Amino acid sequence: MENTLIFLGTLQGLLVIFAGFLLFLTAAFALFRGPRYAPVRIRLMLCISLLYIAFVFFLLSFGLDEIAAVGSSARTVPRLWAAGLALFSGVALRRALKGKAPADPEKGDVRRVLAAAAIVAFSLWGMDIAGYFLSSAAMIILLCLLLGERRPGVYLSLTGSWLLFSWLVFSKLLTLGLPSGILFG
């Protein structure tokens, strides 16, 4: 038990926890497939995710070091908050199941939101390779295109002025070491 907990506290453990989360969520999704739950499905999934988070924090607290000399345990307070989160999320879950919760909002342009997030994530990943300036230029141009700016003159000058501004203020004035990337490093 002890060893499992210690393993879960490492980076590989985090992957296991995440895999567990996906499994748990899929199972919950299958369970609440019925049309009865359709109006509150997202809310149900949110509450279930929060319950899982509370559970993980609670479980991992047993693997935290105890230092007798300090005279105060590092485990208590996280458990307290985890219990609180579980309690309130549980109540919210029950209310949603009983149909007492507000219905989910109407789904908007979720695909565009995810695309925007993906562009930012992509540029974040690219920062280590292409450096800050190139990757943030790509990010701004792609976002402009995604959000409906079609005039190259507008989005290119916007990108250009941002790069100039960030170079002047952050690189030159504040001497902040922006990532230069493998390509130019």
Added chain:
Amino acid sequence: METLSHLYDGLSLLMGFTPLVVILAGVIVGILAGAMPGISPSMAVALLLPFSFGMSPSMGIVLLCSIYLASNYGGSITAVMINTPGTPSAVVTAFDGYPLTRKGQAGTALGVSLIASVVGGFVGIIILVLFSAPLARMALKFWPAEYFALAILGLSTIASLGGGRWLESFIAVMLGLLLNTIGLDPLSGVSRYTFDFIRLYDGFSFIPVLIGLFALSEVFMGIESGEVNRPPVLPEREKSPWPTLRDYFKLKFAMLRAGVVGTVIGVFPGAGGTIASFIAYDIEKRLNSDPDSFGKGNPFGVAAAEASNSSSVGGALVPLLTLGIPGSSSAAVLIGALMIHNLQPGPELFTKHPEIVYTLFSSLFVANIFLLFLGLLGARLWIKAALIPKRLLYPMIFAFSFIGSYAVRSSVFDVGVCLAFGLLGWMLVRSKFPVSPIVLGMILGTMIEKNLRATLMMGGPALFLQRPLSLVLLALAFASGVIPYLRERKRKKALRKS
């Protein structure tokens, strides 16, 4: 009387070309730095630290104090214009400031936050000059039990954050408190939930979380709802966008109350401006005749938040000057600046170098006046941000968030944190969960835990009840948390009956 003549001497020292230019430069840099997410007041002060080396000690301190004062205001500009608090203490300003801007009343939001900032700043400085000694004595009465009780009082303000959605607010605050336990345990140094990842040893950096939860979630909401395709809401043409003097005058008591609250709470190291603005906002909401309009763009909310946050500058200087203990991270940088000039911060400064102390006081007054005029000038410029179409504004907000999150600790990981909290915030907001309690939980988590456990180590739970101050604060917190809840239930019951 002696104080006044000292102040006059200090003031006369400032009435030259160089000192005024120094203050002017400090205020400009402060406003800009505060408005830039990721550059906190303490960073702004620190960045200019090297420039102050070459100056005389008093000019150096004047420069740094002007920056400190102005950057606390600067944080509110981005908070009201794009829902991105430039500084942690501007979080509360965004609660009502940004909804005002969305309603096409950016002028009101900008104007009120500036005037409240200046009024709050004056309240803070006046209290600092007149009452620093008794305030310092009060600060010394605070044991961990009292700090704990103060944090609980801060926590009880979640009653005013959720807009009546109790369950969701509780969930959000618990999530914030729980996420706050990530990192090294403040008492034993044990690593908690860090997954052996060194970047998590200090927990999540606050600014990236803030930018994600507020700015990015808002941008994602705007993309989802299609608001990005709509033209910006323009202020009505016939009417001036700016509030009239009479509008400001209506807010006078809100500003003064919040100013006093901000100064007093700003005195306590570690509590500071952010908690002060939550509490001041809560008080104003309770006193207001229309509490339901808070969070939807009520100028009183902006005034309370901004006045308390600016007045906390004066508060944070109280322990610095009387005990040599910084009340905030920016005040800590000021200590560093004093030390570089071979000056020891603390009570000896009054006896050995009174001229520096009084120049500092006077410079705060002068800087506050500069802030008023530069702020009015700048506001004409900032308000233009409301005219930028969303399809161009949103990519810029992403770019700002990106570099702002990075700048805090030169860490790419923090940018990822910002994005992750942006998505989390979006999912929560669209399901009608408030995000500000998460922030409150993350601000107060460490303070609650550290002081709770320190009190238990010092003498057990009885200490909370044996110490009168702690008892009073706890009772206040209990009342302010429970009464609104009971009142709401009563109202709902009455509604059901009728």
Added chain:
Amino acid sequence: MKRKLLLTALALTLVLLAGTAYAAYPDKPIKVVNYVGPGGLMDVTSRKFVSIAKKFTDATFVVENKEGAGGLVAMQAVLEQPADGYTVFAATTSVIPKVLTSKKSVDELVWGFEWVAMLMKDPEAIIAASGTPLNTWEAIAKNALEKKGSQIWTGPAAGGNDHLMAMKVWAKSGIEAKWIPYSTGPEAMMGLLSGQGVAYVGNPADIGGREGFTIVAIASPERSKVFPDAPTFTELGIEGLEDEVMWRGFAMKKASPEEAMVWWEDLLKKVAADPEWREFLEKDGIEVVDYGREKFTAQIKKDIEDAETYLKKYGMIK
């Protein structure tokens, strides 16, 4: 003949090359990486050092702040840079116990560095509030025995340098007490003033400019010139605490060019003799030193040994 000429030419080129290489350091800006935020103690120290070093060299220095995890972030960041001597880590004593308590590898993080320049020795001191009856070492020790371990000492982070000093004092004097950590040293001092604790562990300079504090014991071989009223541990009859210091210094990644290290050792000698530098430190009762690699490494070894011994003894590490 021809061969001899060729050899001479080769030798000459080598010498010339070596010469230019030596003269070449530093031919670009040197980054000084701090692990504290701007305005923090080591940040102020490095900036002061750099400003005085400019009297003796044309080199450009850039002071950077890589905050996080009590120095681990900065240490890792420096070790990720090439070992060319252009990235210097600005360290203080507290990074050593930090590496140990966070269960990181000493070989990798501490000995991944060459400890090049130790700037000073700031003696550790026990400080009490003057206004209480417990303002001498005798009174504190007596009270600690009466309280049987429930006496409270305050200071910054658990497992840090000052906590370590407290453990040493408890072990050597045979008393027991509790350590209550505060976010910062000054907050812990405020706790002392408001009666939360009996003793605070820090450095003599901590009482400078503040009212209401007394140094009850100082861990240096002789009394301090700046704080002459503070007795040493030896005077109080406690042996083995003659030289407990907080140092500040600079380190470079192992296998950095020899000339870079020699250059820093030289630079330190010059700065250490500078009156402005001496005044900056000595007014706080700090002893200015100019230790190069040999003496600095010896200090690090002692620190690691001490930290391991006492952190184990008090159960902070296994």
